[in-house]
Amino acid sequence: MNINGExxxxxxxxxxxxNPANGKTVGTVPNGGEAEAExxxxxxxxxxxxxxxxxxxxxAGYLKKLHQLMLxxxxxxxxxxTLEMGKPINESRGEVNYAASFIEWFAEEGKRIYGETIxxxxQGKRLQVWKKPVGVxxxxxxxxxxVAMLTRKMGPALxxxxxxxxxxxxxxxxxxxKLMELCEKAGFPKGVINLVTGxxxxxxxxxxENKKVRKITFTGSTExxxxxxxxxADQVKRLSLELGGHAPLIVLDDANLETAVKGVMASKFRNAGQTCICANRIYVQSGVYDAFVEKFSEAVEQLKVGDGEDESVDIGPLINQAGLDKVNSHVEDAVTKGAAVVTGGEAITDDGGVFFQPTVIKDVDPSMVMMQEETFGPVAPIQKIETIDEAVSFANDTPYGLAAYVFTxxxxxxxxxIEQLNFGIVGWNDGAPSAAQVPFGGMKESGIGREGGHEGIEAFVESQYVSIGMN
Structure with missing residues (x-):
């Protein structure tokens, strides 16, 4: 851990x-607690x-040094x-670039925290709004x-x-x-950035419980x-919460199927389906249903599963046995209730790893658990729909509202x-909508506030209204 520069x-x-790819220990961290946090x-x-x-x-000068060190x-x-959580190495490299982009973006955005003159x-008064940092x-x-979830918070805060x-x-x-080591190399003053594990x-x-902490920013489950x-509530601490999702993806009859398949592949199978914005429920209009299932399944069958250190691997392991068990149970539930596995559908547990085959399941319906809960795995369930109204009704029938996708x-x-979809992020003919310069966050039970873009830094400042009497 690093506390006060030590x-x-x-x-x-x-x-x-x-390492979930082989069950081997790749490192250790201190098991800190309340004393270290204090x-x-x-x-x-x-x-x-x-x-x-x-x-x-x-x-901004410090942040720019950190940005370059990350690159x-x-x-x-x-x-x-890749060693500690199994992500395919090419995806890990992409995440580092993505993470660094938040540091670069907010290094500049910090110069644009503008107040107001009202x-x-x-007569005889001047009304102003000043912007002040929240605190710790x-x-x-x-x-x-x-790394990306850290820099998306660290960049605007600093x-x-x-x-x-x-x-x-x-x-x-x-x-x-490792990120903390780079912060140290960038020369940040002692105590500005601290790392606690445990x-x-x-x-x-x-x-x-500590009144010195004025803001908590969290990414994780809704629970x-x-x-x-x-x-x-006891201290009315400020919160930014990016919580769970259950993203619908809608393919209409007039969609370009090649674009749609490419978009679903990009969304669904990144990080083995273990992302909060990946497509979890795929609704395809009846006119292109069979053609889409065929083209999509062919693409999925080309994906390679294995240890993320292998440059050719597309799908790495799930994070742990509990994650694998959840995916297994969702697939078994769907099959029991009448869905058909088109490709995949089986766990792979060779050599101590926890893998699941990239899977396409057709003829699903709302009674199945995977259409009600986030599977968090490489499983793509497809349901046939007839009308746009039906698509909207199914898509919005969830307590979550993080991301949705539309192909037309x-x-x-x-x-x-899209005007009828209650989701904070929508990809229109786009399966990869994330970027540093845009607001990321959800509606309903998917969170509070936005990260990224100019909104991302507003979460870390307070507005102070000042009325000046001019005698």
């Missing part, structure tokens, strides 16, 4: 980090004053990521994007003048350790997000369809 925790018990919070609090007083240009160390970051309602920020991040404490997932903490419950308890909302060549149909 590498600490060597005296603590450790937690093993296991130390990190104190360090961040003490560093906040000097850091927030720097100009936006000075803070210079892309391969090592990617290799660590026309006064009486604690980030809790998931295992599936171990650019706005906040100080930062990160708590990565216990399943993939080693990437965060017990999620104990560290979160310290974060929630945990709801718990954080309850825990934050008709601008009028696409526009009207």
């Amino acid at each position: 590498w600490v925790g060597g005296e603590l018990d450790t937690k093993d980090v296991v 130390q990190a919070i104190t360090a961040a609090h003490e560093a906040f004053g000097p850091w927030s007083e720097l100009t936006a240009y000075e803070r 210079d160390n892309q391969e090592e970051l990617a290799q660590i990521m 026309p006064a309602h009486v 920020v604690a980030a809790i991040t998931p295992w599936n994007f171990p 650019a706005a003048g906040c100080t930062f404490m990160m708590k990565p997932s216990g399943d993939s903490p080693l990437t965060a350790v 017990s999620s419950s104990k560290i979160t308890k310290a974060i929630m 945990v997000g709801k718990l954080l909302i309850k825990q934050s 060549e008709n601008v009028s149909k696409g526009t009207q369809l």
Whole structure:
């Protein structure tokens, strides 16, 4: 761990980090708890004053150094990521670039935190709005994007003048350790960035009870997000929550099927289907249903499953046995209720790994668990629909509202369809909509706030209204 510029925790018990491709331990991290979290919070609090007083240009200088260091160390970051959570190496390299883009974007966006001058309602006054950094920020991040989820939070927090404490997932903490090394090389002052690993419950308890933490930013499950909302109430801590999804993907009769298949492949099978915005429910209009299933299945059958360190692999392992068991149960439930497996459908557990074949299932219906719950695996269920109204009804019938996808060549149909979808992100003929310069976040139970774009930095500043009497 790194607290107040020092590498600490060597005296603590450790937690093993296991490669899900082969079950082998690839490293250990200290099993920190409340005491270490308190130390990190104190360090961040003490560093906040000097850091927030720097100009936006000075803070941008540090971030630009970090951005370049991330690019210079892309391969090592990617290799660590693949070793600890199984992501195919080419995807890991892509994630490092994606993660670095947030640091670059917010280095510049910090220079554009504008206040306001408002026309006064009486003579002799000047009305202004100042923007001030929130304070100490604690980030809790998931295992599936171990560096991008950190930089999407770190970039805007630091650019706005906040100080930062990160708590990565216990399943993939080693990437965060390497990122912390790069922050150290970039020269950030002591205490501005702190890294704590270990017990999620104990560290979160310290974060929630310490009044010095003014902002929590979390990516993870809706269940945990709801718990954080309850825990934050006592101190009215500010929250940014990017929570669960259950993304629908709609293919209309007039869609370009090659575009649609390419889009579904990009969305569904990235990170073995273990992403919060991947297509989980595919609705295809009856006029192209059979043709789409055939073309899509042919593409899926070409995917190679294996250890992510192999350059030719497309689908890596699931994160752990529990993840594999969930995927298995969803597939078994669908088949029992009448769905048909077109390709795949089986677990692969050779050599200690936890893999599942890339799978296409047709003739699914809303009674099946996979159409109601996020599978989080490489399984693509397809349901036949007749009308656009039916597509909208099925798509919106969920408590989640993170991402949705629409494939149609008709601008009028696409526009009207998307206007009715209750999702924070929509890909129209696009299976990969994420970027640093756009707002990322969901409606309904998929979260609070947006990350990325100019909205992403607003979450880390407070508006202070100042009324000045001019005597």
